[in-house]
Each structure stands twice: as structure tokens, then as C-alpha cells.
Amino acid sequence: MFDFKVAEEPRKEAPSGGLYDYIIIGAGPAGLSSAIYAARDGMKVLVLEKEVVGGLAATTELIENYPGFPEGIAGEELMERMRKQAERFGTEIVEFDEVTKVEPVKKGLIRVHTAEGETYEGKVVLLATGSQPKHLGIPGEEEFYGRGVSYCATCDGPLYKGKRVVVIGCGNSGLQEGQNLLNYASEVTFIEFLDHSPAEKILQERVMNHPKATCYFNSQVVEIKGDEKVTAVVFKDRATGELKEIPADGVFIYVGYKPDTEFVKDLVELNRWGYIKTDEKMRTKVEGVLAAGDVRADNLAQVTVAVSDGCKAAMTTREYLAELKSEA
Amino acid sequence: MALLNDEIRGQVAEMLAGLPNKVKLVTFTQPENCPYCDLIVELMQEVAGTSPQVTSEVYDFTVHKDKVAEYKIDKAPATAIVGAKDYGMRFFGIPANYEFGTLLHGIQLAGHGHALELDEATKGFLASLEKPVHIQVFVTPTCPYCPRAATLAFEMATASDLVRADVIEAQEFMELSNAYNVMGVPLNVINDKERVEGAAPAYMIVEAIKKSI
Known part of the structure; x- marks a missing residue:
């Protein structure tokens, strides 16, 4: 009925800083799976999350169709495991800081600015901000939020x-x-x-x-x-x-979701519903900026798909870093 | 069977190792209408068992009136998290699932004796308080956003002797929850007047405190 897991402390060491190979915005299934692949591959990886690790998947009571868990697994538990797996390979994770701007400076250098006033620098940035529940916009909805x-x-x-x-x-x-x-x-x-x-x-x-x-x-x-x-x-x-x-x-x-793309609407190409357009390698129109998971156009809002996107984005990042290196 | 498995016990021990000050978990149970009292006592004892710096004491809310008065407990089950002094951190109900993290954070705060995460502006405001502030945070164990609100209240309690922070597991205190119209969590109620819904940043709680005084 109850469990007593140690949710990783919100208090953590400050990120190491410097130039990251890969900055991931959003710590849901897409972001964390990409971090697992990239960090295991030896990249210096930073994940920035505006709330807590897990994304929408963490608020799902039971996930029954994610392969490998025949009895189903609590969304929270699955995401905690992904987090541990990412950290095991050296991923740095910052929670409770929202990215406000992604600023490509030059080839191989992208600045990421946050609400807390931090600036991080990375060679590649992944937009994995997901989506959030849509509001209906009917009378009473805002007024009684938190009151029913x-x-x-x-x-x-x-x-x-x-x-x-x-x-x-x-x-x-x-x-x-x-x-x-x-x-x-x-x-x-x-x-x-x-x-x-x-x-x-x-x-x-x-x-x-x-x-x-x-x-x-x-x-x-x-x-x-x-x-x-x-x-x-x-x-x-x-x-x-x-x-x-x-x-x-x-x-x-529960009337659907809207993507969290307001902060990049002037940067990358969005479809008419605000989802980010990419090619099959998860690349947006902006060099060095990728997108994965629910925030990507034509996605299926499934953990399994987000995980797959995250993996592809990590592979694309590896290729791109190799290209940068060969040009240097 | 132990509530904490070996892996979790190890993690808790690591988190609570080397606290500068001793921490007492003072739990109040009651003989009736307390489905989780046994679990809560066992949990506190297991947590205390992980660190020489942490101890657990248990009293009966209906019997030990002196302790009830000393820790200003008005309902049970309750646990006061007490360090070198009583910073005013209370957890009402069972700190399970996500809320186990809140309990551990409270122990760390009490053990260090100062706020660990507050920004300078918030600390400055709390240092300037002249009147008591009572923060009640309603939570459920399954709410991933709740520990953020609960730990913020504990941080504030640690930073100021005038702040008392009660974290309340809403399901176990349905009457109280109904009285405050708790229909969503987390809910912050400040000085019985101001409501802040959701896991709000520190400055919003500060604003609500100002309004309530």
C-alpha cells in the first residue's frame, strides 16, 4: 500500500558547469532515455527540469504497456529508475529551474538561459519539454482550480x-x-x-x-x-x-495536451498545434537543436515512443559531435 | 517485515550520516481512529535505526498531556522533528511514498539547524518577522508536487523561530481537510487566512505571509 523510497533530494550539488556536449531540456522519458544513451557514451550531459524528474509519466498511476514490466509499473517508479540509470553514467540533473531561452551563438555553441538566472553552454541542445494537460477555457474552470x-x-x-x-x-x-x-x-x-x-x-x-x-x-x-x-x-x-x-x-x-514550446516558438519550426517539427533524426531546422518525445510533431504521447525518440536524438548527437571534432 | 529494505536503509543512512546535531522524532499516536499509527511508529524507529544522530520517542496523544503541551500537538498521529531546538516542524499522518522524502528533508534541516535551500531574499524576510506565522501544507502521499511545498515550509520553519510548519496528510485528516476545502494538493494555508494552491516558489509564499499579517 505504501512505499518508502528515497526520492532523490531536491538539494543537490551545483552542476559542474563549463561546456556541455549535450544539454537536455525536460526530464521525462524522452530526456532521460537520451541522457542514458549519451552519458553512457561518454558525453558530458546536463538535464534541466522545470519541476521534478519524471514528466507526465510520473503522474500516471500504473503504466501497463511499457515493455519489460508484465505486471505494469507505477509511472513514478519507472521514472525514478530512469533517473538512477541516467545518473549512474554521470548525467547531471538540475530540477526546479525553467529554461526561458535557447540561444544559438555559433556552430558548436548554444546558450541556455533559465528563470533562476543561470546560463549553461552546450554543443547540442535537446528540446524534450513534453506537453501539459489542456484547459477547456469554460466558465468555472480557472475559478475552481484547486477547489474541485x-x-x-x-x-x-x-x-x-x-x-x-x-x-x-x-x-x-x-x-x-x-x-x-x-x-x-x-x-x-x-x-x-x-x-x-x-x-x-x-x-x-x-x-x-x-x-x-x-x-x-x-x-x-x-x-x-x-x-x-x-x-x-x-x-x-x-x-x-x-x-x-x-x-x-x-x-x-483530460481533454488532450498542449506542447511546452512557448519559449522556442521563435527559434524552431512548429506545426499549427505548436508541436516541434523534426526530421527522422530528431533534428529541428536549427543546427545543433534537436527535439524528442511528446513535444515533437506527429508523436503518439506514449512512453515507449518518447524513449525511442530520446535514443535517436542521442545517436544524432554523437554523429554531430564527431562532425564538430573533425572540423575543428 | 521491515518497511525499509536494505537498499533504502543504506540510502537513508548515507543521507543522515554526519548531521552536526542530534535529531529527535517525537511521535504522538492515539489508541483509536488511527489506522496507520503502528506503521508510523515502526517507520520512525527504522529511520532512527539508520543513524546514531537520530532517535525516536513515542507518546500517546490521549495520555501524555505534558508532551502534547510541550510540542503544541492538537491532533494525532503527529511527529515533531526536533533538532538542537524545536524549529516547529510537524508532520501529521504517515510520511509515505513521496512524503517520505519530506520527512528525511526535515531531519536534515533539524540536524543542520539552518535552512539548506532558501535564497537570501527569503531568509532576509523571515529574519525580519515580528509576528508568528503558521503554515499548513496539505499533501497526499501520491502527489509528486507535494514534497516541494512541504519542504519549503520546513525550510521556512528552520529559518525563523516564529514560523511553525505543519505538513498534513489530507486523507488521514478528512474533517480538517473538509473544513479548509482541500480539493487539490498541495495546498498551503497561511495563518488560517491565505491560501496558495500548488507547489509555489518561495516568493509567492512570502507574499501570502505578508498579506496574512
């Missing part, structure tokens, strides 16, 4: 024991996290914009036939109501236009 509106069922689910919750979005994330909420809540109502769930079959079967679950399809949530905290969710039947209101103590929103 949540984007993290793993964090907040335990607070809804015996309460009524609504999950907005019946994709993989919505159903996966909904499954977690079914352990606590007295009833869970799922509301989906489409007329069907786009989630994996196995999740649909587990969640939607659950006695505590109710599902509304083809329905658009228009408002979250409350006083001190959330009290109800209002949604529209898209076929009939009829408005329905259901009482709720909590609302968990």
Missing part, C-alpha cells in the same frame, strides 16, 4: 473518497485516470465530446462497464458551477441541444 477542478487524479483522487466526480474526456488519459478515481469516488460520470470513446478497448471495457461509472457521449461541457467549491457540471447534448446539470464535488479534466 483538477488535472491530476493521482495527486487529488484520494481527497474524493465517497464523493461524486466528473471526468471530462474519454480518451486514454481520461479513462486511465478515471479507473483510478473509481477506487475512491462513490460515482464517476464520464463526459465525452465525440460520439464514442477514442481510448484503448481494454480501458473502455474496464471503466465503462464499472457499476459506479456513467457515460455521456456526444456531449459538450459548458460550465463548472460552484460556490466555495465545485457543486455541479453543466453540459449540452450535442444532438438535441438540451442542457443537463449533474451534481459533482470534483471535476477532472
Whole structure:
């Protein structure tokens, strides 16, 4: 039920500084797998993370389709292992410092500036910042954030024991996290914009036939109501236009993700949704700047894919460093 | 079976080795309505077992009124993390999963006797305090963002004698959580007035403290 692992201390030694071979922005699966490959290959690697190591994967209660773990593995546990593996080969990791600017200076020199006022220099930079849950932008959503509106069922689910919750979005994330909420809540109502769930079959079967679950399809949530905290969710039947209101103590929103690319929007090429375009070697249009994982265009938001991207980016970096060396 | 396996015990021992000051973990249990009291006591004893600098004491909240008063404990289960003096760090409930890190950080703070991570501006502000500040941080064990808020509160408590930091495992104190409308974690409640949702940077907590005074 409980475990007592030593989460690596946020307090750590200052990074060694100097010129890094490879600076990785974002410590999710893409960033850490790239760090593992690169550091093991002998590169001097720095990982910069704005929050804590793990990325979105760490907030996933159980990951069941990452190969090698037949019983599934807690997202947190998987990411902690990746971190240890990266550090074992000498990767330096800085948490709680957000990168604000990536500045290519000349061939083989890119400066990375952070919110804490630090500047790091590297030969290659990997953008592995991932994505974060999208907001709906409906009335009540911002107002009741932290008062019933949540984007993290793993964090907040335990607070809804015996309460009524609504999950907005019946994709993989919505159903996966909904499954977690079914352990606590007295009833869970799922509301989906489409007329069907786009989630994996196995999740649909587990969640939607659950006695505590109710599902509304083809329905658009228009408002979250409350006083001190959330009290109800209002949604529209898209076929009939009829408005329905259901009482709720909590609302968990899983309506997709948006990429964390604001800080590089003037640097690299983005697609219309803000994801970074790369070639198959993970190279952006800017020399020495790579992208990997969920932040990359046409990705699948899967840990396995992020890990694969990270590996490819490390290989590309190795090639590029060799090229720099031969030119020097 | 031990709660901490050999590997974890080794890591904890390493983290707590060479603390300059002795640290007492003073735990308060209660005979009823405390599903995790036995676990908490065992955990504290195992942690204490890793370092000669750390000891564990256990009292019954309903019996040992002198200790309850000495450590200003108003609910149980509770653990006071006490160094060369009482810096005002309290953990209410079981420090499990992510929160085990918060407990260890608290022990390091108490053992060093000064803040380890605060910036100069925050330390300066805390040194200028003239009135008591009570920070309550509501957490759940499964919340990866919570230790950041909890350890920041402990840092502040260590930096100023006027700051008291209570980290509260929300599920074990449902009534209190409901009273404060805790619907998401971490939640910082300052002097019972100001709320800061999420793992906020130090300057935001400082702003909330200023507003609350």
C-alpha cells in the first residue's frame, strides 16, 4: 500500500558547469532515455527540469504497456529508475529551474538561459519539454482550480473518497485516470465530446462497464458551477441541444495536451498545434537543436515512443559531435 | 517485515550520516481512529535505526498531556522533528511514498539547524518577522508536487523561530481537510487566512505571509 523510497533530494550539488556536449531540456522519458544513451557514451550531459524528474509519466498511476514490466509499473517508479540509470553514467540533473531561452551563438555553441538566472553552454541542445494537460477555457474552470477542478487524479483522487466526480474526456488519459478515481469516488460520470470513446478497448471495457461509472457521449461541457467549491457540471447534448446539470464535488479534466514550446516558438519550426517539427533524426531546422518525445510533431504521447525518440536524438548527437571534432 | 529494505536503509543512512546535531522524532499516536499509527511508529524507529544522530520517542496523544503541551500537538498521529531546538516542524499522518522524502528533508534541516535551500531574499524576510506565522501544507502521499511545498515550509520553519510548519496528510485528516476545502494538493494555508494552491516558489509564499499579517 505504501512505499518508502528515497526520492532523490531536491538539494543537490551545483552542476559542474563549463561546456556541455549535450544539454537536455525536460526530464521525462524522452530526456532521460537520451541522457542514458549519451552519458553512457561518454558525453558530458546536463538535464534541466522545470519541476521534478519524471514528466507526465510520473503522474500516471500504473503504466501497463511499457515493455519489460508484465505486471505494469507505477509511472513514478519507472521514472525514478530512469533517473538512477541516467545518473549512474554521470548525467547531471538540475530540477526546479525553467529554461526561458535557447540561444544559438555559433556552430558548436548554444546558450541556455533559465528563470533562476543561470546560463549553461552546450554543443547540442535537446528540446524534450513534453506537453501539459489542456484547459477547456469554460466558465468555472480557472475559478475552481484547486477547489474541485483538477488535472491530476493521482495527486487529488484520494481527497474524493465517497464523493461524486466528473471526468471530462474519454480518451486514454481520461479513462486511465478515471479507473483510478473509481477506487475512491462513490460515482464517476464520464463526459465525452465525440460520439464514442477514442481510448484503448481494454480501458473502455474496464471503466465503462464499472457499476459506479456513467457515460455521456456526444456531449459538450459548458460550465463548472460552484460556490466555495465545485457543486455541479453543466453540459449540452450535442444532438438535441438540451442542457443537463449533474451534481459533482470534483471535476477532472483530460481533454488532450498542449506542447511546452512557448519559449522556442521563435527559434524552431512548429506545426499549427505548436508541436516541434523534426526530421527522422530528431533534428529541428536549427543546427545543433534537436527535439524528442511528446513535444515533437506527429508523436503518439506514449512512453515507449518518447524513449525511442530520446535514443535517436542521442545517436544524432554523437554523429554531430564527431562532425564538430573533425572540423575543428 | 521491515518497511525499509536494505537498499533504502543504506540510502537513508548515507543521507543522515554526519548531521552536526542530534535529531529527535517525537511521535504522538492515539489508541483509536488511527489506522496507520503502528506503521508510523515502526517507520520512525527504522529511520532512527539508520543513524546514531537520530532517535525516536513515542507518546500517546490521549495520555501524555505534558508532551502534547510541550510540542503544541492538537491532533494525532503527529511527529515533531526536533533538532538542537524545536524549529516547529510537524508532520501529521504517515510520511509515505513521496512524503517520505519530506520527512528525511526535515531531519536534515533539524540536524543542520539552518535552512539548506532558501535564497537570501527569503531568509532576509523571515529574519525580519515580528509576528508568528503558521503554515499548513496539505499533501497526499501520491502527489509528486507535494514534497516541494512541504519542504519549503520546513525550510521556512528552520529559518525563523516564529514560523511553525505543519505538513498534513489530507486523507488521514478528512474533517480538517473538509473544513479548509482541500480539493487539490498541495495546498498551503497561511495563518488560517491565505491560501496558495500548488507547489509555489518561495516568493509567492512570502507574499501570502505578508498579506496574512
